[in-house]
Amino acid sequence: MPKWSNWSGWVKSNPAVIAKPDTEDALIKAMAAAPGQVRVAGSGHSFTGLCATDATLIDLSRLKGLIDLDRTKQEATFWAGTPIHEMTQELYERGYGLINQGDIDRQTISGAVSTGTHGTGIDLCAFPSMVRAVQLIVPGGEVIKASPAENSDVFEAARLSLGSLGVISQITLAVQPAYKLVERGWTMPLADCFNAIEALKTATRHFEFFWFPYADDVICKSLDITDEPAKPPRDHDRGRTASAEEKRVRAMFDLTARVPILSAPVTRYMTHQAKKGSMQRHAKSGSSVRWSHEAFPSPRNIKFNEMEWALPAEVGLDALREVVAHIRQKSVRVAFPLEFRFVAADDIWLSPFNGRDSVTIAVHQYYKQNYEGLFDACETIFRSYEGRPHWGKLHRATEPDFARMYPDWLYFQQVRRMVDPEGRMLNTHLSTIFGDKPYDPASGANIN
Numbered sequence: 312m313p314k315w316s317n318w319s320g321w322v323k324s325n326p327a328v329i330a331k332p333d334t335e336d337a338l339i340k341a342m343a344a345a346p347g348q349v350r351v352a353g354s355g356h357s358f359t360g361l362c363a364t365d366a367t368l369i370d371l372s373r374l375k376g377l378i379d380l381d382r383t384k385q386e387a388t389f390w391a392g393t394p395i396h397e398m399t400q401e402l403y404e405r406g407y408g409l410i411n412q413g414d415i416d417r418q419t420i421s422g423a424v425s426t427g428t429h430g431t432g433i434d435l436c437a438f439p440s441m442v443r444a445v446q447l448i449v450p451g452g453e454v455i456k457a458s459p460a461e462n463s464d465v466f467e468a469a470r471l472s473l474g475s476l477g478v479i480s481q482i483t484l485a486v487q488p489a490y491k492l493v494e495r496g497w498t499m500p501l502a503d504c505f506n507a508i509e510a511l512k513t514a515t516r517h518f519e520f521f522w523f524p525y526a527d528d529v530i531c532k533s534l535d536i537t538d539e540p541a542k543p544p545r546d547h548d549r550g551r552t553a554s555a556e557e558k559r560v561r562a563m564f565d566l567t568a569r570v571p572i573l574s575a576p577v578t579r580y581m582t583h584q585a586k587k588g589s590m591q592r593h594a595k596s597g598s599s600v601r602w603s604h605e606a607f608p609s610p611r612n613i614k615f616n617e618m619e620w621a622l623p624a625e626v627g628l629d630a631l632r633e634v635v636a637h638i639r640q641k642s643v644r645v646a647f648p649l650e651f652r653f654v655a656a657d658d659i660w661l662s663p664f665n666g667r668d669s670v671t672i673a674v675h676q677y678y679k680q681n682y683e684g685l686f687d688a689c690e691t692i693f694r695s696y697e698g699r700p701h702w703g704k705l706h707r708a709t710e711p712d713f714a715r716m717y718p719d720w721l722y723f724q725q726v727r728r729m730v731d732p733e734g735r736m737l738n739t740h741l742s743t744i745f746g747d748k749p750y751d752p753a754s755g756a757n758i759n
């Protein structure tokens with residue numbers, strides 16, 4: 312049994328030490344005592360080998376909770392291991408909410424920030440843009456406070472760093488007064504959706520659609536701010552176990568994993584079910600109103616592997632068409648939907664949205680099915696549209712690719728090498744990303 316594995320079960324790791332500090336002092340001591348390579352894990356929801364190590368793994372699940380809420384600045388400081396669902400509950404109880412959120416809220420805030428996690432919304436940026444300050448513990452145990460006013464280079468890098476600088480212990484984020492969202496779900500012929508995309512993306516605060524690649528309709532979802540009364544709060548444990556609906560859908564994915572030729576009819580059936588409003592909450596006709604922290608996330612109890620690329624907004628639909636054409640022409644066995652979202656440009660060095668308004672296209676494969684052929688073909692398409700991969704999701708890009716994709720790559724590399732000169736935070740996966748070899752315990756250095 313591996314001592315650590317990620318959410319999908321694809322990444323397994325056997326760290327020599329797993330440290331679970333419950334105070335910042337304990338974290339500093341763990342960082343000072345770690346003899347060699349160090350990795351830090353949030354809730355393990357990344358699909359790549361970001362957290363894998365056979366040396367020291369820092370698990371921040373005990374370092375959580377609200378530290379401070381500054382109502383004047385509308386900023387909240389949390390311990391870095393706080394899961395987003397606990398964070399948003401704490402904020403809601405004090406009259407605040409996050410500006411945007413992704414599909415789920417089970418990640419830690421530092422994990423979400425550190426990989427550029429995003430939701431959807433043509434005018435809304437990803438999580439790293441909400442960051443106002445961090446406190447970073449670097450290998451050896453030194454503490455660095457970083458904000459635009461203090462250690463600003465470290466701050467720029469730490470807004471999205473894959474845990475390659477050190478361990479964030481505290482994180483300060485911009486928040487906004489609590490707000491309610493009305494959710495609408497509907498299906499429409501994909502040609503109509505494509506023709507209306509410019510209007511759809513601006514008509515509401517958050518628009519996205521899902522497309523089962525063998526179906527001719529897409530499933531649309533929108534969220535918009537409202538003053539209408541909200542439904543009563545959800546059951547606290549909602550989403551921890553699979554609903555009857557999810558169990559039924561999972562049984563269908565099991566079937567397609569065993570009999571892959573059924574992928575096409577199954578996806579058409581699922582779109583049909585969505586049309587009838589009986590498969591997923593967001594495909595139901597009509598609307599529902601909830602406070603934002605309850606409106607954004609959906610349960611995800613069916614395991615999958617995922618890749619997602621950010622593309623310049625103007626080429627998004629062309630790339631999507633190519634992906635679906637490939638799947639159909641090659642009869643690729645995939646029963647999961649593609650997800651199409653919008654993210655506003657930012658200026659963060661390692662952000663996939665750096666300098667350009669983007670769409671994101673996510674490709675999923677059931678965890679019992681091989682994803683390599685499908686993901687490789689999609690990656691070729693996404694690269695041809697100048698895409699950038701999601702840092703927490705599967706891809707094959709390496710340092711030379713990133714150096715081309717990111718205009719500020721060298722700034723980030725400079726700061727990373729300054730903060731962690733021995734490469735103690737690098738594992739095998741991060742070495743392929745940054746091009747520096749991992750720390751070598753035998754020589755006490757990283758050899759380049």
Ligand SMILES: Cc1cc2nc3c(=O)[nH]c(=O)nc-3n(C[C@H](O)[C@H](O)[C@H](O)COP(=O)(O)OP(=O)(O)OC[C@H]3O[C@@H](n4cnc5c(N)ncnc54)[C@H](O)[C@@H]3O)c2cc1C
Nearest residue numbers: 353354355356357413414418419422428429473474479703
């Ligand atoms: C079901 C599911 C749904 C998802 N939905 C979305 C979505 O809607 N939008 C989206 O963009 N992504 C989504 N993701 C991807 C996910 O948000 C990211 O992979 C995110 O990083 C996971 O957070 P985590 O807490 O699990 O971090 P982990 O996966 O544990 O770690 C991610 C990275 O953060 C680093 N890290 C963690 N804590 C710290 C710290 N304290 N200091 C420094 N570095 C740290 C780790 O070293 C690692 O490099 C989804 C993933 C799953 C499995």
